[in-house]
Amino acid sequence: MEPAAPLSYVFFIFIVGFAIVAIYELRRKRLFLAHVPGPRSGHFLLGNLPLLSRSPATEVDFNWYRKYGGTAKFTGAFGEQHLMISDPKAVQYIMQTAGYGFVRPSDRKEASRLLLGQGVLTVEGDDHKRQRRMLLPSFGSLEANTFVPSFASKAAQMADEWAEMIHDGHSTVDVPSWVARATLDAIGEAAFDIQFNALTDSSMSSSSTKTRRSPSNLEIFMAESLGLVPTPLMRWWNDTEGVAKDLVQEKRSAEKNGQDEKGTLSRGKCANDVLSRLVHANGTADAKVRLGEDELLAQLLTILLAGHETTANSLSWALLELSQQPHVQARLRAEIRAVRLERKEPELTATAIHSMPYLSAVVKEVLRFHAPVYNTSRTAMRDDVIPLSRPLYDTQGRPVHEVMVPKGQKVLISIAAFNRDKDIFGADADRFDPERWLKEGYVSKRAGVGPYSSLLTFGGGHRACLGWRFAVLELSAFLVELVDRFEFSVNPAMKVHRGAASIMIPMIEGELDKGVQLPLHVKLASVDE
Numbered sequence: 001m002e003p004a005a006p007l008s009y010v011f012f013i014f015i016v017g018f019a020i021v022a023i024y025e026l027r028r029k030r031l032f033l034a035h036v037p038g039p040r041s042g043h044f045l046l047g048n049l050p051l052l053s054r055s056p057a058t059e060v061d062f063n064w065y066r067k068y069g070g071t072a073k074f075t076g077a078f079g080e081q082h083l084m085i086s087d088p089k090a091v092q093y094i095m096q097t098a099g100y101g102f103v104r105p106s107d108r109k110e111a112s113r114l115l116l117g118q119g120v121l122t123v124e125g126d127d128h129k130r131q132r133r134m135l136l137p138s139f140g141s142l143e144a145n146t147f148v149p150s151f152a153s154k155a156a157q158m159a160d161e162w163a164e165m166i167h168d169g170h171s172t173v174d175v176p177s178w179v180a181r182a183t184l185d186a187i188g189e190a191a192f193d194i195q196f197n198a199l200t201d202s203s204m205s206s207s208s209t210k211t212r213r214s215p216s217n218l219e220i221f222m223a224e225s226l227g228l229v230p231t232p233l234m235r236w237w238n239d240t241e242g243v244a245k246d247l248v249q250e251k252r253s254a255e256k257n258g259q260d261e262k263g264t265l266s267r268g269k270c271a272n273d274v275l276s277r278l279v280h281a282n283g284t285a286d287a288k289v290r291l292g293e294d295e296l297l298a299q300l301l302t303i304l305l306a307g308h309e310t311t312a313n314s315l316s317w318a319l320l321e322l323s324q325q326p327h328v329q330a331r332l333r334a335e336i337r338a339v340r341l342e343r344k345e346p347e348l349t350a351t352a353i354h355s356m357p358y359l360s361a362v363v364k365e366v367l368r369f370h371a372p373v374y375n376t377s378r379t380a381m382r383d384d385v386i387p388l389s390r391p392l393y394d395t396q397g398r399p400v401h402e403v404m405v406p407k408g409q410k411v412l413i414s415i416a417a418f419n420r421d422k423d424i425f426g427a428d429a430d431r432f433d434p435e436r437w438l439k440e441g442y443v444s445k446r447a448g449v450g451p452y453s454s455l456l457t458f459g460g461g462h463r464a465c466l467g468w469r470f471a472v473l474e475l476s477a478f479l480v481e482l483v484d485r486f487e488f489s490v491n492p493a494m495k496v497h498r499g500a501a502s503i504m505i506p507m508i509e510g511e512l513d514k515g516v517q518l519p520l521h522v523k524l525a526s527v528d529e
């Protein structure tokens with residue numbers, strides 16, 4: 001009888017086999033993208049990832065858009081080739097036409113699942129369709145409109161605090177730390193009818209972006225290596241190792257108890273807030289589509305995470321832009337005051353906001369120019385062909401109007417670069433100018449993938465942001481209250497840095513270690529303006 005092969009041989013054969021399969025797969029994928037242009041790989045192990053992770057947010061996206069158009073390949077960890085795409089037709093195909101043919105990468109989903117549970121942000125396919133169908137009615141325009149007075153009252157509460165801080169005619173306010181708390185209060189009330197009282201409790205700094213910073217090579221390596229662990233193994237790890245899961249569970253129980261005290265979850269009472277509406281809709285839905293208790297609770301954390309820092313950071317960027325462009329600020333203030341004077345309403349309403357075209361143009365331009373979610377990832381579920389609006393050229397200089405991608409191809413959709421596309425937003429797309437939205441036909445409507453105008457800021461297709469109407473109205477309500485009362489300016493010597501966290505945060509050059517911050521000068525706006 002032959003002696004059993006020593007374990008080391010088996011291990012060696014396994015490693016060699018694994019390496020052969022991996023190299024074959026890498027080469028096969030490379031062939032697909034042979035004619036796609038892109039930068040040289042940087043780091044020997046991590047490719048272009050250190051450049052992408054450590055550059056100011058959106059800088060690489062804009063450089064590659066200028067150099068290669070809306071389609072470029074780049075190198076990820078272990079030599080794997082990725083696509084960066086902002087070409088409008090390609091984005092439309094990936095996010096909309098291909099249905100669930102392109103999904104969120106499984107490693108990212110598992111990380112989100114740990115944090116959020118099985119909410120609409122983390123599930124795919126039929127589960128996603130079902131959850132989204134249950135959620136959609138709670139996020140309609142009528143529903144969002146009802147929250148305008150509540151958004152405005154949170155803004156007014158913050159404005160009162162700022163007014164108290166003004167001495168000798170002005171004050172310096174670190175905008176993100178305030179707006180993070182005010183928008184947390186706003187989403188708490190609108191989504192759950194919960195008073196977080198973050199504005200009155202300054203120790204409750206809600207912004208998790210405070211602790212985020214640019215990752216080291218080791219951190220990038222760890223994140224990418226995690227992606228190589230098969231999904232079932234990660235799931236097993238999550239389910240059994242469970243420390244993080246316990247934490248999430250604790251959160252869920254706390255939320256559940258809070259809601260149960262009011263009888264909202266258990267009785268399905270239909271109050272105004274998103275969660276109550278959802279619970280009510282769920283209670284009356286067909287059993288086949290109804291969300292389980294875990295799924296319901298997962299939506300809670302999802303909405304809080306998806307809907308809070310995004311809006312808070314947009315507001316910071318909006319106030320920075322207004323500080324840098326006093327003429328835009330003055331024109332906006334004039335419109336706000338004229339409409340308020342004419343309507344003489346005791347509180348701000350959605351109808352008043354809808355009768356301010358310049359406000360709408362400013363909000364759109366801020367969301368275009370400073371999209372807080374500046375990119376999003378997808379993985380191809382099958383070999384596929386992505387159509388392009390603008391051709392690439394093969395080695396013989398022949399135009400190619402589509403890109404063939406293999407199953408498993410990772411795609412980074414650059415929301416930021418899409419929002420600067422000159423074919424959609426005009427030759428001056430790199431300039432902040434709300435005026436473009438007021439000129440009939442200036443912004444092309446052909447790129448109809450996003451839910452809000454021609455922007456990709458809220459994603460698009462079947463996974464488009466559910467809370468975009470809330471975000472737009474919340475931003476508008478805050479701007480109305482703040483710009484009516486204050487004049488904003490900025491120290492021209494201060495260089496603002498577009499911080500690359502998972503969302504884009506304002507930071508200050510020379511003080512990046514302090515995390516998110518944006519000190520602006522604030523004084524009471526003259527009443528005669």
Ligand code: HEM
Nearest residue numbers: 120121306307310311314373376458459463465466467471
């Ligand atoms: C300026 C503010 C906001 C921005 C820029 C933003 C952006 C986005 C983007 C880009 C996506 C799609 C991500 C992808 O396709 O991978 C998304 C999804 C989502 N957003 Fe927002 N969002 C904002 C505010 C909100 C608010 C206020 C809420 C809730 C009240 C919300 C809830 C959601 C949910 C639930 C999803 C997941 C939708 C799905 O997967 O079907 N967002 N958001």
